[in-house]
Amino acid sequence: MQSEKTTAAYVDSLRPAGSKRSSKRDRIVDVFLRQQGHLTADDLVDLIRKEDQRISRATVYRTLAWMEAAGIARKVDFGEGRFRFEHSYRHPRHFHLICKGCNQSMEFLSSDIEQMIEEVAEARKFTVTQAVVQLYGTCEACTTGRPATTRLASTESLFARDALRIAIATERSGREFYTRAAAMTRDARARSVFERLSTAEDDHLERLEARYKQLLAEEPDLESQPQFLFFRGAANGLFSAGVDALRNVTGDKDALMIGIRCERGSHRFFKRYGEKFEDSEGKRVFLEFADEERDHLELLIREYRILTRKDQGKGKAGA
Amino acid sequence: MQSEKTTAAYVDSLRPAGSKRSSKRDRIVDVFLRQQGHLTADDLVDLIRKEDQRISRATVYRTLAWMEAAGIARKVDFGEGRFRFEHSYRHPRHFHLICKGCNQSMEFLSSDIEQMIEEVAEARKFTVTQAVVQLYGTCEACTTGRPATTRLASTESLFARDALRIAIATERSGREFYTRAAAMTRDARARSVFERLSTAEDDHLERLEARYKQLLAEEPDLESQPQFLFFRGAANGLFSAGVDALRNVTGDKDALMIGIRCERGSHRFFKRYGEKFEDSEGKRVFLEFADEERDHLELLIREYRILTRKDQGKGKAGA
DNA sequence: CTAGGTGCAAATAATTTGCAGAGGC
DNA sequence: GCCTCTGCAAATTATTTGCACCTAG
Numbered sequence: 001m002q003s004e005k006t007t008a009a010y011v012d013s014l015r016p017a018g019s020k021r022s023s024k025r026d027r028i029v030d031v032f033l034r035q036q037g038h039l040t041a042d043d044l045v046d047l048i049r050k051e052d053q054r055i056s057r058a059t060v061y062r063t064l065a066w067m068e069a070a071g072i073a074r075k076v077d078f079g080e081g082r083f084r085f086e087h088s089y090r091h092p093r094h095f096h097l098i099c100k101g102c103n104q105s106m107e108f109l110s111s112d113i114e115q116m117i118e119e120v121a122e123a124r125k126f127t128v129t130q131a132v133v134q135l136y137g138t139c140e141a142c143t144t145g146r147p148a149t150t151r152l153a154s155t156e157s158l159f160a161r162d163a164l165r166i167a168i169a170t171e172r173s174g175r176e177f178y179t180r181a182a183a184m185t186r187d188a189r190a191r192s193v194f195e196r197l198s199t200a201e202d203d204h205l206e207r208l209e210a211r212y213k214q215l216l217a218e219e220p221d222l223e224s225q226p227q228f229l230f231f232r233g234a235a236n237g238l239f240s241a242g243v244d245a246l247r248n249v250t251g252d253k254d255a256l257m258i259g260i261r262c263e264r265g266s267h268r269f270f271k272r273y274g275e276k277f278e279d280s281e282g283k284r285v286f287l288e289f290a291d292e293e294r295d296h297l298e299l300l301i302r303e304y305r306i307l308t309r310k311d312q313g314k315g316k317a318g319a
Numbered sequence: 320m321q322s323e324k325t326t327a328a329y330v331d332s333l334r335p336a337g338s339k340r341s342s343k344r345d346r347i348v349d350v351f352l353r354q355q356g357h358l359t360a361d362d363l364v365d366l367i368r369k370e371d372q373r374i375s376r377a378t379v380y381r382t383l384a385w386m387e388a389a390g391i392a393r394k395v396d397f398g399e400g401r402f403r404f405e406h407s408y409r410h411p412r413h414f415h416l417i418c419k420g421c422n423q424s425m426e427f428l429s430s431d432i433e434q435m436i437e438e439v440a441e442a443r444k445f446t447v448t449q450a451v452v453q454l455y456g457t458c459e460a461c462t463t464g465r466p467a468t469t470r471l472a473s474t475e476s477l478f479a480r481d482a483l484r485i486a487i488a489t490e491r492s493g494r495e496f497y498t499r500a501a502a503m504t505r506d507a508r509a510r511s512v513f514e515r516l517s518t519a520e521d522d523h524l525e526r527l528e529a530r531y532k533q534l535l536a537e538e539p540d541l542e543s544q545p546q547f548l549f550f551r552g553a554a555n556g557l558f559s560a561g562v563d564a565l566r567n568v569t570g571d572k573d574a575l576m577i578g579i580r581c582e583r584g585s586h587r588f589f590k591r592y593g594e595k596f597e598d599s600e601g602k603r604v605f606l607e608f609a610d611e612e613r614d615h616l617e618l619l620i621r622e623y624r625i626l627t628r629k630d631q632g633k634g635k636a637g638a
Numbered sequence: 639c640t641a642g643g644t645g646c647a648a649a650t651a652a653t654t655t656g657c658a659g660a661g662g663c
Numbered sequence: 664g665c666c667t668c669t670g671c672a673a674a675t676t677a678t679t680t681g682c683a684c685c686t687a688g
Binding site for chain 2 (some may be wrong): 666667668669670671672677678
């Protein structure tokens with residue numbers, strides 16, 4: 001459970017200027033942040049009433065609107081004819097699976113869907129501010145008997161777990177890519193760059209694996225929980241396509257170009273998913289890695305330019 | 320504009336058993352089917368009242384529920400706190416872009432998103448009955464000035480246009496694939512199969528192109544309308560990957576195998592999109608092509624088996 | 639002191655329902 | 664004649680608002 005201090009700091013960081021504090025609102029926000037799942041306004045009123053009878057339904061509605069404006073709460077619509085609310089604290093944006101049998105909702109995220117959405121929006125010149133993806137149907141528990149899965153882990157933990165898995169696969173494939181590239185590269189400078197990056201990826205890999213272990217130590221049942229983050233191309237690491245491509249490659253420049261492409265994808269991945277956390281340490285680690293991948297990227301580009309100049313020099317000399 | 324006869328037949332085909340007809344309901348259904356776009360219950364009441372003052376709001380609500388149950392109407396929720404309704408007649412299922420500026424909604428479809436959704440559902444063992452994808456934001460007209468694009472074409476026409484484009488690209492790439500495969504194949508039987516299929520694809524191509532031209536003749540501005548159907552892998556035809564793959568191939572069996580894979584994708588495409596039409600001639604054409612592609616597929620598989628037996632025979636004879 | 643914030647009760651807004659009468663088969 | 668459909672008005676549900684009072688800065 002999160003300490004009150006942490007959520008208080010979180011709320012303070014979002015509290016809009018020119019709004020006065022009030023004990024009622026603080027109490028509502030506090031109760032709301034202690035919940036998980038998707039509450040209706042009425043659910044929240046009931047929860048509040050357990051702690052304080054003197055809070056009116058109107059105030060709860062007003063506070064919900066206030067929290068939404070502040071970015072503390074997100075309004076979600078499951079087509080029930082009323083809204084539900086989920087909080088953003090340590091809770092990245094996501095999509096929903098909604099079971100019509102048990103009225104439970106599950107969360108997931110798909111990089112691939114997000115990307116397709118961006119492509120559609122771009123083609124239509126549409127600026128997306130909010131993407132809603134909701135799959136209605138029947139969950140596993142309702143289809144089979146009723147052994148409802150133990151749903152314990154927070155979205156944040158699941159997100160961290162899956163993002164780390166992808167990151168680890170990426171670093172692993174990156175290490176392989178750079179090791180192979182170093183072995184096949186003739187240009188000495190380029191080779192030493194590949195060697196350096198191979199070592200760097202190895203270092204990242206160790207840190208990520210340590211973090212993954214730590215995560216599992218904190219929540220041992222995390223590994224058995226269902227997949228949350230879907231990211232097709234990255235299941236084997238963002239460099240795995242590059243490793244394949246390396247096989248049909250002859251020049252050092254080609255290897256650098258492949259590295260650039262992979263590294264760019266990798267940078268984007270860490271940046272994008274680092275930013276997905278509304279708040280957390282995971283965010284810090286991912287953004288730090290994003291920076292390092294960007295450094296790698298720049299290094300590769302620099303090296304590519306040098307090699308290109310060399311070739312041109314040769315070309316000119318030869319001509 | 321659709322003839323009344325056609326929509327009447329459509330409604331009759333969906334009318335549930337044991338329900339009796341009534342002039343009021345018929346009138347409401349008729350008015351509803353004449354509209355396009357997403358109507359609120361109130362919009363519909365207003366429209367009805369223009370033709371008949373004696374119809375009550377309750378009846379409209381009840382008829383809307385009746386139409387939804389019959390599959391004539393689809394309830395859509397744009398998070399406005401009330402529902403809207405769109406009809407299914409000649410109107411395939413789709414996703415929505417919703418502009419918060421002008422409250423207009425646009426429709427689109429993405430094969431890729433649909434596929435990702437299926438993958439997520441399968442991984443979570445979730446049975447999806449309805450997939451909602453809604454992108455909220457600002458449309459082009461609201462972002463720039465106000466030259467609102469002429470939105471005239473029906474979803475069905477746009478769907479037909481884009482599906483035909485993909486189909487044409489697929490047949491074109493299929494023809495190229497089979498022509499090349501025939502040229503490089505040593506086995507006489509297999510070669511003649513490839514030649515036959517090349518001719519078949521050429522025939523399909525002509526028919527599809529004729530249909531496409533006809534579509535444009537009916538609605539000349541169709542080509543300038545925005546993209547409706549998004550299907551990444553198929554922009555260059557479902558065989559284009561096969562054409563590429565053919566370059567790195569040596570055996571006749573490999574060529575057959577690539578053909579099988581492409582043909583399977585192509586069959587799926589025609590089947591899936593043929594079925595998307597709630598009702599139409601496009602459906603018939605697509606399903607007919609799906610059948611023919613399935614025949615191709617079976618032919619290829621048969622040929623593949625024969626070639627495999629030959630090889631085994633040789634292998635045994637040689638051993 | 640003054641701009642918010644709060645409670646209460648009334649207002650809205652979309653949709654549903656009970657009931658008595660009308661109408662199709 | 665029976666069962667469904669319909670109109671009307673009242674009920675229900677989720678949410679918002681007017682207004683008088685309260686409270687933090």
